[in-house]
Amino acid sequence: MTADPRAADESAVLTERRGNVLLITLNRPQARNAVNAAVSIGVGDALHDAQHDPEIRAVVITGAGQSFCAGADLKAISRRENLYHPDHGEWGFAGYVQHVIDKPTIAAVNGTALGGGTELALASDLVVAEERTMFGLPEVKRGLIAAAGGVFRIVEHLPRKIAMELLFTGEPMSSADALKWGLVNQVVPDGTVVDAALALAERITVNAPLAVWASKRVAAGIDDGVITAEEAGWTRTMREMGTVLRSQDAREGPLAFAEKRQPVWQAK
Numbered sequence: 001m002t003a004d005p006r007a008a009d010e011s012a013v014l015t016e017r018r019g020n021v022l023l024i025t026l027n028r029p030q031a032r033n034a035v036n037a038a039v040s041i042g043v044g045d046a047l048h049d050a051q052h053d054p055e056i057r058a059v060v061i062t063g064a065g066q067s068f069c070a071g072a073d074l075k076a077i078s079r080r081e082n083l084y085h086p087d088h089g090e091w092g093f094a095g096y097v098q099h100v101i102d103k104p105t106i107a108a109v110n111g112t113a114l115g116g117g118t119e120l121a122l123a124s125d126l127v128v129a130e131e132r133t134m135f136g137l138p139e140v141k142r143g144l145i146a147a148a149g150g151v152f153r154i155v156e157h158l159p160r161k162i163a164m165e166l167l168f169t170g171e172p173m174s175s176a177d178a179l180k181w182g183l184v185n186q187v188v189p190d191g192t193v194v195d196a197a198l199a200l201a202e203r204i205t206v207n208a209p210l211a212v213w214a215s216k217r218v219a220a221g222i223d224d225g226v227i228t229a230e231e232a233g234w235t236r237t238m239r240e241m242g243t244v245l246r247s248q249d250a251r252e253g254p255l256a257f258a259e260k261r262q263p264v265w266q267a268k
Contacts, residue, residue, distance in 0.1 A: 013042025014064075018198055020057040020205040022050045026094075029065025034073035035094045035116055037081055044085040044095020051101040057209045058201040061096070061120065062108035062194050068133070069094070071116030074254070093148035097123040098234070100225050102213035104204050108197035109133050109184070114172060119148040122157060125216065127184040128197040129175040135183060136172035143253030143263065147241040152233035157183050 014025040024046050026033035033039075043061070050056040063069055072083055072093070085095045092098030097119055107124035109117070111133060118135045121127045129135075137146040137154060145151055146167070155163040158181050166173060178184045188196040204212060216222070221229045244250055249265050256263035 010038070010042075012036070012038035013046065015042075015046045017056070018060075019202070020055060021198060021201040022046065022056045022059045023194070023198070024059060024061045026061070026063040026069055029063075029067070031073060031075075032067035032070035032112060033063040033065070033117075034070045034076075035083055036073040036076040037083060037086065039073075040083060040085045040091070040093070040095040042095070044088055044091045044099055047091075047095065047099050047101055048088075050103055054209070057103060057205040057212070059101070059103055059105045060108050060194070060197045060201055061105065061124065062197070063110055063117075066110070067112040067117070068107075068109045069117035069120055070112060071114065071119075094120060096120055097149045100220075100222055100227055102216055102222070104201070104212065104216060106197045106201055108193045109135075109175075110190075110193050114138055115146065115150075116148055119146060119150040119153070121183075122153040123149055125220075126200060127178075128186045128188060128193055128200060129178060129184045130190045130193045131175055131187055132190050133175040133178075133187075134172040135175070135178050136170065137166055138170040138172070140168070141170040141253070141263075142257060143244070143247065143249040143251070143265070145237070145241055145244055147237050149230075149233075149237070151237055151240075152230070 012028055014027045016023045024043060026039060028034060050059050076083060085091050090098060093116060105124045106126045106128065107121045109121055109127060109129040113121055113133055114136045115138060118137055137150045139146045154166060162181055175187045179187045186196060221227055248268055252263050
């Protein structure tokens with residue numbers, strides 16, 4: 001019998017109210033805040049509560065320690081653990097990337113944000129990053145694709161040629177370049193990102209909440225809790241990811257990484 005991750009790791013996500021702002025902290029610094037079931041439950045439930053609490057008017061998400069989020073927890077995957085919320089799989093990776101709420105969301109990106117970390121940032125309305133932060137979608141280096149929204153969202157957030165270069169090479173982008181190309185709103189000194197994100201949230205929460213939330217729904221194209229323009233992107237992602245996962249290259253990528261050698265691709 002699989003243990004209930006709610007009981008196993010209740011501290012995987014911390015929440016704190018700062019006035020009308022909910023601060024969500026991924027709290028697995030020993031694993032660079034990699035996402036397991038407990039993280040998806042903690043974040044998903046926190047967003048659900050924020051959506052239904054009229055006193056919460058914005059959300060900030062960050063990571064404990066020196067990393068924002070290192071993506072999926074490979075050890076959890078090796079144990080065949082379900083990384084999604086067990087009751088709300090539709091919320092997607094980390095209980096976040098497909099969990100659409102009316103309240104503005106701000107990613108306070110501290111340190112490493114490659115792979116799933118970048119996808120959390122892409123799923124956020126606004127992004128504040130530390131100077132040392134690196135963004136990127138390196139999945140192709142492991143025989144995979146950025147299936148948590150990264151493949152189609154990156155081309156919406158960056159100029160198309162820049163986005164395609166990131167997708168095809170899997171190489172990282174500095175926070176300075178991310179600011180230059182509009183992937184982030186602000187770059188701040190290391191160690192100050194949460195305060196900067198909270199200050200940005202406070203500039204939002206002084207405004208009329210119903211007007212802010214309605215503005216988000218219209219600007220993001222939200223109908224009944226779904227960003228309708230993204231539905232085709234999710235369908236394509238799931239179809240292509242299914243094919244990729246069945247390939248020999250998808251097995252070779254993680255194996256080569258574990259064995260600390262260059263992968264030998266076969267395109268099959």
